[in-house]
Amino acid sequence: MIDIVNYEERQIQIIGLANRVADELLRALAARGRATLVVPGGTTSPDFLRELSTKRLVWEKIDTFVCADQFVPESDARSNVGMVRRELLQNHAAKCNLHSFWSAYNSAQDQALKLGRSIEQHLPIDVCVLGMGLDMHTASLLPGAKDLQTALRDEERRNVVCIEAANCATPRLTLTAPSLRRARNLHLLITGRAKRMALGRALKINSVKQAPIKAVMQVDNPLNVHFAA
Numbered sequence: 001m002i003d004i005v006n007y008e009e010r011q012i013q014i015i016g017l018a019n020r021v022a023d024e025l026l027r028a029l030a031a032r033g034r035a036t037l038v039v040p041g042g043t044t045s046p047d048f049l050r051e052l053s054t055k056r057l058v059w060e061k062i063d064t065f066v067c068a069d070q071f072v073p074e075s076d077a078r079s080n081v082g083m084v085r086r087e088l089l090q091n092h093a094a095k096c097n098l099h100s101f102w103s104a105y106n107s108a109q110d111q112a113l114k115l116g117r118s119i120e121q122h123l124p125i126d127v128c129v130l131g132m133g134l135d136m137h138t139a140s141l142l143p144g145a146k147d148l149q150t151a152l153r154d155e156e157r158r159n160v161v162c163i164e165a166a167n168c169a170t171p172r173l174t175l176t177a178p179s180l181r182r183a184r185n186l187h188l189l190i191t192g193r194a195k196r197m198a199l200g201r202a203l204k205i206n207s208v209k210q211a212p213i214k215a216v217m218q219v220d221n222p223l224n225v226h227f228a229a
């Protein structure tokens, strides 16, 4: 089930989504004392993260994870955790509890298992914001990737999986489809006509392996799609 919110322009989209996420985090904090936030990597998210950083919340009680990352140190330009540290951890959100995906001591496979176990205590996610690539991937649920099936399956009961794809130089760690789609509030941030068309294509394709974004549409709670051209 999806619910599409169309915005007149990108600035209004960013402000609208940040307000909504802040409101949902506030409710989660009021209900449970702590909250879990998942944010996207990629190039679309920095504007949103900067806007979110201006919201007055008890950020030290918000555990924040990226939905996926390349297995590289935070100092590497490809690191999503590094990008989130720069863009979100400022203003009111400077004290946000951002969790690392990288380890210099573990292999990517071992780190996926370790992170998957430690994330368990923070589930279900209170607010999950995802992005989507033109190839209809979300997080690092990449079409055609080795281990994609493991990351899609409910029976695996794994929260994080290491994904390797032929066109990716480094392995990626991704939250699995079941851990993402169980989020209490689920959002997709997309901009531009090409991504809108990719979403339209995904809706017509039956195979989740070809269009992994579909894996987070199979939920009772709607996937709220925030779109601006």
Ligand SMILES: O=C1O[C@H](COP(=O)(O)O)[C@@H](O)[C@H](O)[C@H]1O
Pocket: 039, 040, 041, 042, 043, 044, 045, 067, 068, 069, 130, 131, 132, 133, 134, 138, 139, 140
């Ligand atoms: O690989 C990724 O890309 C998507 C979309 O990226 P964008 O650059 O087109 O915004 C992103 O949402 C996802 O988190 C990331 O892992």
